[in-house]
Amino acid sequence: MKPTNLNNGATEYHKNFKKWVERFQKEDLVGCCAQTDVKGDRMKRPSQQRDPDMYVRVVERKSDGIVVRGSKVHNSEASVADEIMVLPTRALLPEEKDWAVAFAVPGDWEGVKQVVSIHNLRDRQYFKRGVAPGSTDSYTIFDNCFIPWERVFLCGETIHGGTCALLFALFHRHSYSGCKPALGDLMLGTVALAAEYNGIAKASHVRDKLAEIIRVSELGYAAGFTASEMGKPEVYMPGLGFRAYGPGSYIPNSIYCNVGRCLSGEAVYREAEILCDISGGIPATFPYEGDFMNPETKDLLNKYITRNPDIHPEDAAQLWRYVGDQICSATGGIHLMGAYHGGGSPIMESIAITTQYDIESRKKLVKKIAGIKDRKVNPEDSKK
Amino acid sequence: MKPTNLNNGATEYHKNFKKWVERFQKEDLVGCCAQTDVKGDRMKRPSQQRDPDMYVRVVERKSDGIVVRGSKVHNSEASVADEIMVLPTRALLPEEKDWAVAFAVPGDWEGVKQVVSIHNLRDRQYFKRGVAPGSTDSYTIFDNCFIPWERVFLCGETIHGGTCALLFALFHRHSYSGCKPALGDLMLGTVALAAEYNGIAKASHVRDKLAEIIRVSELGYAAGFTASEMGKPEVYMPGLGFRAYGPGSYIPNSIYCNVGRCLSGEAVYREAEILCDISGGIPATFPYEGDFMNPETKDLLNKYITRNPDIHPEDAAQLWRYVGDQICSATGGIHLMGAYHGGGSPIMESIAITTQYDIESRKKLVKKIAGIKDRKVNPEDSKK
């Protein structure tokens, strides 16, 4: 079937969007995508919610723009974004026009209220980290927020709801196949150092656990690599039953994006377990920085934390503090949840995979081999 | 073989210990056991360490007592203990007399330096917890600490090193089969509430995950129950090759203690994963307390965190804060490590299980069924 281009020119969206993108690129802005709605009752559609604002929606259409209400959540770095791009979070029914809305606003636009949580490690006083990352997430609330038409990119065309949701998820999951292997590199290095500093680097169970981490990282990377190589300038929309052309840019293969993200995302608690396993209890009960500065305890602690005699106790201490940052800190715990759910929870990928995969052709293959002939059933037979 | 009582009356240990226990009971003291040594190079025995203090040892024997040096670690609640009981952490060779030492001292005894880490959740300002638990762990350092003879319960009798280590581990692992199912109750209740508050309580994958948590809790409990019922007033020491009578109290069955602790201990990161899975990303990006008090955001947040319309948003907020306490806090992360390693890491139980289990009788059984006759090999055959 010939791919269909639904942007058929009847609206100004594409023209406005291109203008917006050009400015975005020219001014080298920082952006963020706000897609996930709060969703309210998960068993109900947007139009069935007791409170219709559970999905961001248009509450008023004016000559110069629209008024929107609702809240997006889990918006990473919205707090520092120049522009927030808002998209529908799911496929929509024809009668759900009010929820088919996409637009972009600056992060400090009137009517936008960001409730921000900040994820950074508490600063160290004496024994500094080499790098001290941090991040933020926002509830981005649109409190009857006015959006001028030139910033509106979708308003009422429900058919695009699913495409927006699917494409955002797809690219997010694809990016995960680059991002997660990098985090896997850090996990691998950390576990390898923990084993070395604990003097157990040669134990065979350590080798198996290092291999397990590498396997997840590299299979996730291979999935992303393959998704790129097999990318096409079009996408198949299972729900809609047609292929849609994109704007010319390539769209990665969905199956490989999904199997990769699923493997990597589901692995994070297991990886935390491995780090816990190899570290032993040390990071959980590690003395405070001050105790290592206190003249009365300093030398004693450096003496007693020494395991591998080739490792300086100050380096060992830095490693255990770093491991503590990863699995014994609020930020570490938040990071695990982010890695598990970011880009779509594992169950969403199971749904995506089984919906999009050509299972029928495999059934046909088995029928041929097994000698199954799809004989016709006579309904009378079973009533005899 | 008749069990052997090694406390054959040649020392004052037992008499002194009984006196100590009587006072302990009469004064209703709080105690703690300090067993785990810092261990230094894990591939080497106490006597092979570059620094001999890596295991607590006797550095001087005097007429009125002994002087000890070394540090015990991961000593839970040593910071509030009236009495700290110190035991050897492993089996010892005959030449490792200095490390065969057991004694009890008050927590603030001269020469004892505790370096304490405190695990408590940061206090909430507005939305209080119902219960706010906390705990502590100590590095208990013996810095040339003098112990009078009446507080010394072992000094040089290396044969008891393994028994002390094994029995402490055994009772610790047994207690885990009561403690961990209780924590499993909390995990089960939390996941069930998270599913309910998210409006997905009837999803079949939720049922399977609840069943998984119950299975771990109840199998762990059953293992402890069976270990108790099969307990005997004696214990078999695999390393020593004999059975030793205890003081008359019952000793739980070791195999059941070990299989139970192993199952429960290994499950904790998987349980954290389940809680993360069912909660979704909410706890990771949940707004701060103050945002729920701020007049500008309060009503908006209560509106937008509403999922299951039958749950009051303040209750929902309390649940997500509680989930955050469990898996997005330093204390939660430390707790996971404690639950994983406490009483002995999974690998220690694998060793205990395979060392103590009668595998030979199972091999014999298979030989009979398979028709294997233990034919004698003629070494010449393979040289032909």
Added chain:
Amino acid sequence: MKPTNLNNGATEYHKNFKKWVERFQKEDLVGCCAQTDVKGDRMKRPSQQRDPDMYVRVVERKSDGIVVRGSKVHNSEASVADEIMVLPTRALLPEEKDWAVAFAVPGDWEGVKQVVSIHNLRDRQYFKRGVAPGSTDSYTIFDNCFIPWERVFLCGETIHGGTCALLFALFHRHSYSGCKPALGDLMLGTVALAAEYNGIAKASHVRDKLAEIIRVSELGYAAGFTASEMGKPEVYMPGLGFRAYGPGSYIPNSIYCNVGRCLSGEAVYREAEILCDISGGIPATFPYEGDFMNPETKDLLNKYITRNPDIHPEDAAQLWRYVGDQICSATGGIHLMGAYHGGGSPIMESIAITTQYDIESRKKLVKKIAGIKDRKVNPEDSKK
């Protein structure tokens, strides 16, 4: 609530059943229980099936007895049973009277047609097994089979359908906690011998895999042990909402029966994997018996199958043949399926566990700790 005895004397069932049991015991008969119906469309109840015979049912009631039609399946050893006891397979609605039927017949009763599959290993010609077990399963078809009243133990009392189904499953699952650990003994012995004969008994991954098998066996046994110890002469029927007294005999605790069977049943393919892992490819490509008798190849084969030089090649060959019997034979594969599904598939236990477990009390506990107060929701709030 006072337990209810539903056998209230209005029928002759109990009297007839006691008479039947007395004869059964006196004549020392061999019995078998035929419970599992063929079930037809699994999404539909007995009364909704296109063909009503998908569950065994009464097609005619006469003065001297009843006529039944339908087929039971997976009836182990029905082929050699003196008496086959037939029970309903599930809870029934009041209108499903025809399917509420229990009775006993000899295995060769008129109108009973058994279609039997036989699971035995092909006999060996030269290198005999020590023990050569076999088993059978039947489709037990009741082809308008007449059952005299004295052999009918239930006919129309739908309220007992669920009790019969649940109690049969319960005792079956309980017996599994004795049976499966015994099979686990054989698996343990086999894996231990395979490691020994392959000369890798001391590898640490072998130890971990032996520990894994022991863990499953002993946790399953502990579950059964605890279920016995906590047994009561009554049973709680979740669907019916009441406790029913049994005839005086003790009924094992349902939760422990289910968690034990679920763990053990789900483990069987993993155990086969371990045996495959430790054996290497040897059993899959092992030469035929005759090749070991053929003068041209006999000595060469004995030479080249030698691994551990302390093991006689004939003994080694017997082991690899035995391993082949377990995981490279039709009987071995059938046995795995039986062990996986016997007594109820894992999903049935998940349902049983979550239906019967007191999850509410755990939610209450968490509410108390989390500071959740079950505040009343004002439905108007969310409509603002």
Added chain:
Amino acid sequence: MKPTNLNNGATEYHKNFKKWVERFQKEDLVGCCAQTDVKGDRMKRPSQQRDPDMYVRVVERKSDGIVVRGSKVHNSEASVADEIMVLPTRALLPEEKDWAVAFAVPGDWEGVKQVVSIHNLRDRQYFKRGVAPGSTDSYTIFDNCFIPWERVFLCGETIHGGTCALLFALFHRHSYSGCKPALGDLMLGTVALAAEYNGIAKASHVRDKLAEIIRVSELGYAAGFTASEMGKPEVYMPGLGFRAYGPGSYIPNSIYCNVGRCLSGEAVYREAEILCDISGGIPATFPYEGDFMNPETKDLLNKYITRNPDIHPEDAAQLWRYVGDQICSATGGIHLMGAYHGGGSPIMESIAITTQYDIESRKKLVKKIAGIKDRKVNPEDSKK
């Protein structure tokens, strides 16, 4: 470092090999590679074995050729091969010259004795399969077998032992990433049909299990795809510390070959479990063909095996027979072992992965982030 070409022209091997290949291609022969030695005592090297023939070796060097002794095993389709290529199975020490031997012989060459096992399903009498595959494996025994020089491709150059072993394994593991996904297609189709024929295709646990099979297949395929794309005309030999040029053909990336084969190989018993789970016990107790031809039972069986009323019982029967072929037959069990170990057991891939992966660079990265400075240790410090 510049790659090294070790075939430096001092021998006739390459010339002879090219001649052999040319004939092989021209005559369109069927080949097989015999690599795996019987290995004897696994803890010992070739030169340490009590019986030196445990690895194929040169026992005599003559003017016109060499005489070899030993046995290769698990040689798939050697029984029908025109030419068998023999390679060393492992890295060799300089003193292990006799085991550094590669050559090719016809399968029926004098002095070659093949002991063959045949893996085919027993033929069906009435209900034929659509396709009925079979395979063979040989013990290929070289019983003082003479090989003329023009068929010898390596004789004494121990440095090539590891390269031969590694390259054969590498290509075998790479081919697995094409072969195993195809088998995964069959497994997927079979499980999907079993769910459909059982009338449970819409259950959510079925969806999750289908997604699991797809995930393994497509991640395995992606690993192979990426290994191809990243292939180079050279290979790094970790043991030798240099890169070797190949003959010009591309060599797939080793890490991706290994992570892919490892994932796919380890999954096979889990996949068998899924098929068992979704099929229920039906295939294990399915009546014999003849029972479906017997006029007395035929109609009854067709009636009672009906589940999904849209599926003809003869088709259903064919499916359950096919499932039985997969997991309740000798051939099915042998196939599982082959899929698990073929190309190298999972543990071999763990070793390959961790040996070849650049773990050091990841440790360095973590050191930078954690603030670890590789401070020099003063050995005197720990002796204070």
